[in-house]
Amino acid sequence: MPASGQFPARIPQCQPGCAPARRARTHAHRVLGAADVNAPRLALGFSGGGDSTALLIALREGWPGIPVHALIVDHRLRPDSTREAALAAERARAMGAEPHILTWDQPRPGQGAARLARHRLMAQACRALGVKILCLGHTLDDRVETLRMRQARGGPEHTLTAMAPVSISPVWPEGRGLTIVRPLVGVWRGALRSALARRGAEWIEDPSNEDRRYERVRLRQTPLPVHEASALLERADDIQGFIPDMGEGDIELIEWSGQFSDTGWYQFRNGAMYETSRHVLPMIGQAMLAAMSGSPALAPLRASRPFFTALFNARAFTGYGVHLTASGALGRDPGAAGRADGVTAAPPVEVQAGQTLVFDGRYEITAKAPLTLSLLGARRPGLGEDGAPAVLRPSLILIEGQDGAELARADGPGRWLWRERLNNLMLSPALPAWFDARTMQARACAALAVTAARTNI
Incomplete structure (x- = not known):
């Protein structure tokens, strides 16, 4: 074993009986087979703005016949937000998508809080709709702005990456099993606006995009020269290339x-x-x-x-x-x-018959009858908790129902989510063959008659 406090730095030398050698790393994304997905369908985050309008056009024309759900989040952060959401829903329907207005019931100021709330609402909607792929209208400008913000914060080198074309949902457990795609992240915003203008398409201008209280707005109003933006993108791509892929x-x-x-x-x-x-x-x-x-x-x-x-x-x-x-x-x-x-300990949660719930971010259960889930804490009900180390027993999960109580187990009424979380974090997100990562950007750009400035995905 290493000396006290030492962090090992040796490369594995596998011998018979040692850990299995990792498979060759690859940037290719997993492709789901027909048995792994429901009927093809897509969702997109839709505000009615120029970027999401262009994305909706690309999805409807690039993948004709595939149902598209437009998820419209009403943040309730401005007096006009409800009216704007209704207008966005009208336009989405007119463009051939099924609109869904999602309301943030507990708005808090700040773009960070709004972003997470938006992702949670959209992830919940996707699960209810049976949608596995959520499309977002981020552009190359968005990526540059995010890189500039991270660069200004002066964090570790590996943090200078942003907005991959394919990624996992940033929220848990709501986003489990949901893949995020950004088909237009290699296209400059100006090219999308030109494409919309050629079509005579209309879009909504969000007033918050002019609010200089927000860092992103200030950066947007002072754009980098093209050569500086390109250099920043090249640096981010180089850093990403040195981050090991997991498998x-x-x-x-x-x-x-x-x-x-x-x-x-x-x-x-x-x-x-x-x-x-x-x-x-x-x-x-x-x-x-x-x-x-x-x-x-x-x-x-x-x-x-x-x-x-x-x-x-x-x-x-x-x-x-x-x-x-x-x-x-x-x-x-x-x-x-x-x-x-x-972090506050998870409070007891009641689960109604037929309801599916994730408790404490670790255990998913679908109740056949009303149940209550809670952390075991100091209780010792004699249900086999002695098999766990004493210090970890309070964190075991107790399930109480009409027929008595039991500990949450792998072979019990629910399932542990550790393997799903590891898959989400360590494997490239899965995509179905009809929405392959290698052709997604090209088909979206062809539908809009625009050219991607950066095509590496």
């Missing part, structure tokens, strides 16, 4: 390195992951912290260092929603009155 082999490494218990915690094998490459280890740690904590917020990559340092030196660790014992047992932070990282 099935990395998930196999996690499964080889320990065992997931049926009551929701994980036991590392002795010496597990010590030989794993330091380039990949932080990303594995980040995914494991998210999968075991159920936290909607992804821990930063730097969180992996103290986590693995504790593991490799047989020390306990608490942080980012998890607790690791000195003996290598990993589970949800057991704080019964609130997690040690300050």
